[in-house]
Amino acid sequence: xxRRASHLRxxxxxxxxxxxxxxxxxxxxxxxxxxxxxALDDAATRKLSGLRFIDLGxxxxxVRVTGPADSTKTPLVLVHGFxxxxxxxxAVQDALSVDRLVVSFDQKGFGQSERSDGDYGPDKHGRxxxxxxxxxxxxxxxxAGHSYGGGVVMRAALLAPGRVRGLALVDALILEEQVPTxxxxxxxxxxxxxxxxxxxxxxxxxxxxxxFHDGARFTSxxxxxEVHVMQSREGSTFAQLQTVRQMxxxxxxxxxxxxxxxxxxxxxxxxxxxxxxxRVGKKVAAAVDAPLVIIPASGHVPLIERPSPVIDAxxxxxxxxxxxxxxxxxxxxxxxxxxxxxxxxKGAKRVDSDDDDDDSDDADxxxxxxxxxxxxxxx
Numbered sequence: 001x002x003r004r005a006s007h008l009r010x011x012x013x014x015x016x017x018x019x020x021x022x023x024x025x026x027x028x029x030x031x032x033x034x035x036x037x038x039a040l041d042d043a044a045t046r047k048l049s050g051l052r053f054i055d056l057g058x059x060x061x062x063v064r065v066t067g068p069a070d071s072t073k074t075p076l077v078l079v080h081g082f083x084x085x086x087x088x089x090x091a092v093q094d095a096l097s098v099d100r101l102v103v104s105f106d107q108k109g110f111g112q113s114e115r116s117d118g119d120y121g122p123d124k125h126g127r128x129x130x131x132x133x134x135x136x137x138x139x140x141x142x143x144a145g146h147s148y149g150g151g152v153v154m155r156a157a158l159l160a161p162g163r164v165r166g167l168a169l170v171d172a173l174i175l176e177e178q179v180p181t182x183x184x185x186x187x188x189x190x191x192x193x194x195x196x197x198x199x200x201x202x203x204x205x206x207x208x209x210x211x212f213h214d215g216a217r218f219t220s221x222x223x224x225x226e227v228h229v230m231q232s233r234e235g236s237t238f239a240q241l242q243t244v245r246q247m248x249x250x251x252x253x254x255x256x257x258x259x260x261x262x263x264x265x266x267x268x269x270x271x272x273x274x275x276x277x278x279r280v281g282k283k284v285a286a287a288v289d290a291p292l293v294i295i296p297a298s299g300h301v302p303l304i305e306r307p308s309p310v311i312d313a314x315x316x317x318x319x320x321x322x323x324x325x326x327x328x329x330x331x332x333x334x335x336x337x338x339x340x341x342x343x344x345x346k347g348a349k350r351v352d353s354d355d356d357d358d359d360s361d362d363a364d365x366x367x368x369x370x371x372x373x374x375x376x377x378x379x
Contacts, residue, residue, distance in 0.1 A: 028193050030117040031235030034060055041112060048090065054135045056128055059114040062086065063105040063132060067097030074165050074321040075138050076314070078104040079129060081147025081173075083240065085111030085230065088146065091307035096315060103141075105132055107152070109243060115235025121246020122148075126155025130163065142166035142264075142321050144314055146303055147275070148173050150284075151249060157259050158252060166264040166321040168314045171273055171300050172284055176250040178276050183244045196241045213272040213299035256287050262327065264320035265290040266313045270298035270305065285379065292377040309374045 037053035037060050045051055050066045064086050076096055078089040086104040093102050106113040107125050118124075129152060133141060140163045145153035150172020157164040173179070186192035212218045230236070267290045269281035278294065285292035293313045298306045 028197060028238050028241065029235070030238045031115040031233070033058075033116045034114060038062075038112065038114070044087070044112070048087070054132065056108065056131050056135075058118040059108040059116045061105050061108055061113040061128070061132070062111060063103060063136070064093065065101070065103050065136060066093055067101045068099065069101055071100045073100035074318055075101040075103065075141040076318060077129060077133065077138070077141045077143050077153075078102065079125075079143065079145040079149035079152050080104070080107065080110070081145075081149045082243065083110060083231070084147070084149075087111075088301065088303060089144075092144075092303055092311055092314065095307070095311045096318070100318070101138070103132065103136060103138065107149070109235070109239025111230065115233060115239040119246075120239060120242035122151045122155045122249070123246065125152040125243075126159055129153065129156040130160055133163065139163065140165050140326055142168065142314070142318055144168035144170065144317075145172055146170040147300065148243075148247075150174050151247075154256065154259075154288075155252070157263075158255050161259050162327055164259075164263065165324070165326065166317040167260065167288070167290075168266050168268065168317050169284065169288065169290070170268045170303055170310060171270055171276060171281065172267065173247075173276065174249060174256070174284055175253060175280070175287060176248075177283075178280060179247050179249070183247060186241060187245050192241055192245065196237050196244075210274055211300040212305055213270065213297055214305065218305060253287065257289065260288045260290070262324075264317045264324065266293060266317050267291070268293045268295065268302060268310055268313050270300055270302045271296045272298060273300045275300040282377070285377065289379045291379060294375040294377065296374070313374075 037055070040051055040053070040062075048064060050064045051062060052065070053060045053062055078086070078093060080086060080088050085106050089104045093104050096102055108118075108128055109115050109120055129143065133139075142165050143153035143156060144167075145151070147170070150169040151174045153164075153167060153169070154172075154174050157167065182195060186195045209219050265288060267281065267285040267288065269278055269284075269292060271278055271294050273281065281294075282292060293309060295302045295306050295309045303310045
């Protein structure tokens with residue numbers, strides 16, 4: 001046996017032993033269900049308007065509602081990624097809620113929402129999107145999802161296509177091949193408990209920095225402390241592990257093509273994404289037959305790192321949704337007009353999309369090939 005294989009075997013044995021001990025001790029458990037809404041965090045309330053908690057039936061979730069409630073324009077619902085929170089969408093929400101209702105929320109198990117017992121994963125979180133809309137009186141909306149949240153909004157669209165007026169996927173996880181190896185390992189009993197209780201709990205800061213192209217600019221001791229506090233909330237490890245164990249995409253990917261027909265849509269990707277590379281981003285855009293907006297000098301979270309191009313891309317989807325109006329036949333749209341032909345960023349150049357197998361745009365490339373404005377790849 002090689003030394004590398006021996007070390008791997010030792011590591012796996014140690015993790016399994018740790019996982020078994022944690023299971024026996026009952027350490028990975030959900031937080032208790034609250035009988036009333038949690039108190040809003042004072043610091044967050046000072047920074048953000050429109051915060052409240054709503055009860056989904058199995059968890060209190062924190063929501064942020066901005067913009068005119070009586071607007072006739074298409075509402076927008078923003079869904080954050082794995083381990084994240086609604087604050088990630090702050091710049092986008094503030095910019096786009098001037099003349100329309102915009103909603104963001106902490107998904108169950110994340111941010112300041114409850115980490116209670118029950119279901120987790122894309123299906124459950126997709127149903128939660130629809131429940132949040134119900135609670136707020138939002139009949140239909142454009143849905144925007146970042147990272148894991150992209151897969152969540154796709155599930156919501158598959159569950160209730162008539163309630164979705166458009167889609168914006170930002171560095172989105174919607175394909176089975178995107179599930180990280182560590183997440184696949186974590187689906188195994190005992191091993192998963194060890195991976196999340198030890199590795200993920202101990203390295204939240206490193207994972208946060210990796211999400212950015214310029215980590216030094218967008219991280220600080222204060223921000224990393226906030227990440228640690230959020231990870232340390234009771235039930236966090238339980239909620240994250242349960243979410244990962246329900247990350248199944250192969251059985252729904254075949255339905256994407258039908259559900260997006262007739263919908264305004266766009267895929268937005270950070271050119272230097274180290275979490276899920278631009279090469280994979282092109283596959284995501286192909287899976288939903290959407291224009292791909294490539295944002296230079298940005299990693300996995302362009303909504304924080306370079307929000308302006310993200311705002312422009314989503315604004316164009318909203319514009320098309322406003323023009324199209326509610327879907328009259330969600331499963332068999334009468335027309336596909338506007339879904340592919342319109343450019344999302346007027347200043348961007350067109351690029352042929354037949355270079356899907358070319359890794360030259362992968363996140364490992366140097367910055368010297370980046371441009372200052374986004375590139376739009378048409379399907």
